[in-house]
Structures are given as C-alpha cells and as structure tokens.
Amino acid sequence: MKNLPLSINTLSKIIEKNCIYVDKTKMAYQLICQPGAFFLSRPRRFGKSLFIDTLKEIFEGNQELFKGLYIHDKWNWSQKYPVIVIDFAGAVLKNRKDLDNRIRKIIRSNEQQLNLEPSLDIDIPGLFEDLIMNSAKKYNQKAVVLVDEYDKPILDNIDNSKVAAEMREGLKNLYSVLKAQDAHLQFVFMTGVTKFSKVSLFSGVNQLTDITLNENYSTICGYTHEDVDNQFSEYLNNVDSNRLMYWYNGYKWLGNTPVYNPYDILLFIHNKMSYRAYWFETGNPTFLVKLFQKNRYFLPSLENLVVTEEIIDSFEVEKINPLTLLFQSGYLTIKRTFTRRQRLMFQLKIPNFEVKIALHDHFINAYTDLVNEKIELQDNLYDCLEQGDVVGMVQVIKRLFASIPWRNFTNNDIADYEGYYASVLYAFFSSLDAEIIPEDITNHGQVDMTVKLGNHVYVMEIKVMDQDNINIIDTNNKMDALNPLENPDHNPALKQIQEKGYAEKYRGIKGITVHEVGLVFSKKLRNLLRN
Structure with a gap:
C-alpha cells in the first residue's frame, strides 16, 4: 500500500x-x-x-x-x-x-x-x-x-x-x-x-x-471520483462512496466532471474516515462574511445564483464583489452553464455538504454572535422541523433573535429590513442541511422562503413592522389576544400566504405535510411579535 x-x-x-x-x-x-x-x-x-x-x-x-x-x-x-x-x-x-x-x-x-x-x-x-x-x-x-x-x-x-x-x-x-x-x-x-x-x-x-x-483543463487540479477509486481504493474499501461524494465532491469549472479537494480526501483517510470540514478549516472567510454584511446581501439568494462571466472572472481591491471572491475562493462553484441573449451564463452553487454547513455556521456567528448558543438552537430547530412542530419552531426562532446581543444593532438600522431576518433564518436552516427555496415562485407571486426537511414543507413569509403598524393591529384586533401564528386576521404575513395560495403547489404530494408560517417581526423589539 x-x-x-x-x-x-x-x-x-x-x-x-x-x-x-x-x-x-x-x-x-x-x-x-x-x-x-x-x-x-x-x-x-x-x-x-x-x-x-x-x-x-x-x-x-x-x-x-x-x-x-x-x-x-x-x-x-x-x-x-x-x-x-x-x-x-x-x-x-x-x-x-x-x-x-x-x-x-x-x-x-x-x-x-x-x-x-x-x-x-x-x-x-x-x-x-x-x-x-x-x-x-x-x-x-x-x-x-x-x-x-x-x-x-x-x-x-x-x-x-x-x-x-x-x-x-x-x-x-x-x-x-x-x-x-x-x-x-x-x-x-x-x-x-x-x-x-x-x-x-x-x-x-x-x-x-x-x-x-477551459473545459480541457477543468480537472487539472483536484481528484476526480475515478482518481479516488483507482488510487485510494485500498484505503477506502469500506467507505460509502455516495456519502463521500456528498461531503467532499462537487467542485466544477466547466466540463462535466466534478472534483474533490485533495486535502479533504487525504485528511479524511488520515483521520480514520472521520467526516469533518478539513478544507474549510484551513481558511478563514471572516472578510468575506463582513463583505456580505456590509453590502446587506440577501443570503437566501445563494441558493439560485445566475451570473455572467464578468462576475466570476475578476475583481478589483477597491471594489470587491463578494460573489466574485466567494466563487474564486471555492465557496461557490459552477452548477451549469447556458446561453441567454447570446451571452454565456453561469448558475452557481455551494459545492458540497462540507462547505454548506461550515459556511453557514460562519454566517450565523457573524450575523448573530451566538457562537456558544448556536448548537443548542440548531438541535432544537432541527427537531421541530423534522417533527412538524410549527409552534416549537417559532418559539426557537424567538429564542434565537432574543439571544442576539443588542450591540449588533448599535449605529445601524439592519433590523429594519426583512432581508436581515431572512438571512439569519436561511443560515440556520442551511446549517441543518435543510433544502431551501428562496423567493419560491407560484402562479400568484412568490413567498419569501420555502424550507423542506424530511416529510415536511414549510412555506414562510416574513414581515417587518414599525411601531405605528403594531399599534394599528393592537387597536383594531385587540392585540392582547393576538396569536400571529394561527390567525391570519392578526398576521399579515400568514394572510398573504393564504390569500395568494403560496402553499397550494405542495398540497397533495403523497407523504408530505405542508405548513404555512407567517413570521411578523417588530423593528422596535427586533424579534417576533408575541405568539
């Protein structure tokens, strides 16, 4: 050997x-x-x-x-x-x-x-x-x-x-x-x-x-799955190849053959076939994450990125496009190419499970400062999603935003934007390896986010309200009895889901339970309204 x-x-x-x-x-x-x-x-x-x-x-x-x-x-x-x-x-x-x-x-x-x-x-x-x-x-x-x-x-x-x-x-x-x-x-x-x-x-x-x-040189660096099978078979004899590919394969630069990062394969074998974020841990994406925060980038957009070659090709230090750096640094890769208006277009994706969970953990840390509480919140959120426990899920979300330090909002108005709440939730759901469909399109419009995990589909709309609007709800609907989770009359986000029929395309799918979730945040409280 x-x-x-x-x-x-x-x-x-x-x-x-x-x-x-x-x-x-x-x-x-x-x-x-x-x-x-x-x-x-x-x-x-x-x-x-x-x-x-x-x-x-x-x-x-x-x-x-x-x-x-x-x-x-x-x-x-x-x-x-x-x-x-x-x-x-x-x-x-x-x-x-x-x-x-x-x-x-x-x-x-x-x-x-x-x-x-x-x-x-x-x-x-x-x-x-x-x-x-x-x-x-x-x-x-x-x-x-x-x-x-x-x-x-x-x-x-x-x-x-x-x-x-x-x-x-x-x-x-x-x-x-x-x-x-x-x-x-x-x-x-x-x-x-x-x-x-x-x-x-x-x-x-x-x-x-x-x-x-250049397609001729797409595998000039990295290991193809054939390389791994041929060269490392004695080491990987009892390893589930599908799981190995899911964790570490998926990097593509045109061509049809994805590759592994060699560092992942070598460290995976060296550490007795233990699945960990070996490549990710060799670099620190802190600067990248700060760029996303500074630009108020809508994180759910990472699920369906379509860009021109101009975006992924090059950048300048005076004006860095975070997507360019994300691609060139290996946190995004090419999913497919196509032509639109005679221009070559690139659909990008996160390459594999290692990068997906590790990158979103970094986003969570940066957007919330919840390094210590993160694991417990992730575990609780996963259990609720897997069990179809919407009430429990909303309570976890409320705990999540209640735990974010107040200093994160000093001298900025980031909590006034729906994109902030959607980005934090997207990072949490993605770190659980849930399937996310941002701005999920229906024949009546688009809902902010659909989350799929196990046999459950969660159709989510997010609203952010200022104090005047909250007072109107309080006056007109007796907010002391308000339950935004269940009553669309008191929950504009849930009302929009139901009036627009956002969840209809998922109904009737065998074995799938569909949940409509309207999340209404208060600018003042920087959290969900009572429920």
Whole structure:
C-alpha cells in the first residue's frame, strides 16, 4: 500500500517516499507542447503548487521521476530549460517594502539555483530582466517562468484596500517584465486563488491565456471520483462512496466532471474516515462574511445564483464583489452553464455538504454572535422541523433573535429590513442541511422562503413592522389576544400566504405535510411579535 502524500508539494518527494500520485501529466503535456503563457485560478489546497513543481521537473528534464506516468514516453527529455520559480507562499507580507525585499530575495535565490553571476543591485524590473536573459544565455535555451501564489501578497491584505492596492502595484512592477522578455521565454505559467483584471495587474502580461474556465483543463487540479477509486481504493474499501461524494465532491469549472479537494480526501483517510470540514478549516472567510454584511446581501439568494462571466472572472481591491471572491475562493462553484441573449451564463452553487454547513455556521456567528448558543438552537430547530412542530419552531426562532446581543444593532438600522431576518433564518436552516427555496415562485407571486426537511414543507413569509403598524393591529384586533401564528386576521404575513395560495403547489404530494408560517417581526423589539 502506497503512502499518503500529506502536506507534500514536490513531485520528487512523492516518488521517493512511495506516495500516491494522481497523474496530471497528460494535461501538463497538452500545455507545454508549444510555447505560451498561461494562467490558472483555483482555490487554496487544490494541488496548484504540486502542479507547478511537476512542470518544473519536466522542463528540467528529470525523466526518472516520470516512469509509469503519461508523459514519460512522449516528452523530449534531451531538451532541458532554465526554470525560474517565483513563489509567494512562504511569507505573510504586510507592506510594499517587505514585498520588494521578498522579490529581491526570490530573484537572488533563482540566480544561485541557476549558477548565475549576481546582477548589479538595480531596480526589481531590471533584476528580473537580467535573470531571464542571463539564464537563457547561459543554458542556450529560452527560460521557463513558473509563478505560484502570485496573488498571496494582495490576499493577505485584502481587508485593507490601501495596502492591498500597494501590493498589487508592486506585483505589477514584477510581472510586467514578462511581456518585455517574451523573446527569451519558452513558457510561463502563473497560478493563484483569485484573478485580477488585466488592466489592474496584468496590463503588462496581456499575452496570458487564462485556462481557469477551459473545459480541457477543468480537472487539472483536484481528484476526480475515478482518481479516488483507482488510487485510494485500498484505503477506502469500506467507505460509502455516495456519502463521500456528498461531503467532499462537487467542485466544477466547466466540463462535466466534478472534483474533490485533495486535502479533504487525504485528511479524511488520515483521520480514520472521520467526516469533518478539513478544507474549510484551513481558511478563514471572516472578510468575506463582513463583505456580505456590509453590502446587506440577501443570503437566501445563494441558493439560485445566475451570473455572467464578468462576475466570476475578476475583481478589483477597491471594489470587491463578494460573489466574485466567494466563487474564486471555492465557496461557490459552477452548477451549469447556458446561453441567454447570446451571452454565456453561469448558475452557481455551494459545492458540497462540507462547505454548506461550515459556511453557514460562519454566517450565523457573524450575523448573530451566538457562537456558544448556536448548537443548542440548531438541535432544537432541527427537531421541530423534522417533527412538524410549527409552534416549537417559532418559539426557537424567538429564542434565537432574543439571544442576539443588542450591540449588533448599535449605529445601524439592519433590523429594519426583512432581508436581515431572512438571512439569519436561511443560515440556520442551511446549517441543518435543510433544502431551501428562496423567493419560491407560484402562479400568484412568490413567498419569501420555502424550507423542506424530511416529510415536511414549510412555506414562510416574513414581515417587518414599525411601531405605528403594531399599534394599528393592537387597536383594531385587540392585540392582547393576538396569536400571529394561527390567525391570519392578526398576521399579515400568514394572510398573504393564504390569500395568494403560496402553499397550494405542495398540497397533495403523497407523504408530505405542508405548513404555512407567517413570521411578523417588530423593528422596535427586533424579534417576533408575541405568539
């Protein structure tokens, strides 16, 4: 049985330590058969660094490492190229000075690796130009430049747009050399998590071919289910493959074949087949969640996102679209593509169960501050949903909003909007793995949210009322006897559900119990009206 390549990003070590290697050299061969410059964006922990190292070993002519792999009898191993590797993974840089010092160190390290005489201490573009030209001259072959984590200095400072912009300019200062040195370059490959527009970062490298959404390279990183079956079968012999796919599979970049994050599979096996959020725990989406809060994003919309390529393609640090970052960071993936008005459209989805529950737990923490109380509320809410206990469910919802600290509403009017309450409820229901249909459409309009769990369907409408409207209800309907849960005369949300017939399309389905739930919140109380 071969060993697991845990935390190994170098091909030579994988081969030497008799570790499992999922062969990606067929796609590597397709890329390198002709000169070119390519760009690939993939989320963290997807095997980008290992692919970069594989390219390095190919271009350096280390044929022995590739015995038994696709490329072994196809590549001309007699041709060896000087390879320049630029990798920003090893440090967290917090200002432009640190970035420039790091770039100089990387250039000097490459000079030593290639046995070149050190260049004079000139500016960074000059140093990089000398490195490329001198390596091509010494080895009488055009140089290969491989860039890993090209965007990390920006992403490490993404919560500070000023510093992030400074980092972007520093990197642009480096990468712009690639266009000017095209005559001395055989191959360029850049990879990272995000894609910044050509105008902001790649204006000097506009010859780059982006293969991020190229169907031919959709599985260039990650493990397909076939890879897992073939390479890890001895480890996964008694594992329910459907459950494994449900938890960890589902990432897609065009093409029809979804992939696993390798980190999940390796840690799942290493931890004795324990289902946990391994990949999710390696990153912190706090900045992303803050973006959603700041923009007052309607969280239920995550269930049915349709966007243009412009949205998922690139972004700027001065104006970040949270959906763009959510997609590029791996929290959303492509469900399907279609054409509308002659434009390619993308329907997005959360890739799998791991990301779904973990992401919504983070949303709950950010929107409510209920880190400690969350589990009990989730358990109680799940029990009520599963048992069809609407009265109990409403009581849990009331406890939920009563537990949110008052400071969350200081100096803001977020509790005045229906979207806030819908977003909190959506995050809770989604964290229970319930099926959510936001803005569920009927022939008479749309209800705010339909929630399905087990044999029960809950059709929910949400209303937020100010004090004047509450007083009107109090005067006209004797609010001391008010039961908004059951009486549509006293519950405008429930009344709308019934008058519009929102629940009718679910009635008559065998084995399904349908519940109409009108939730009326008070702006003043920041909670449900009494019930």
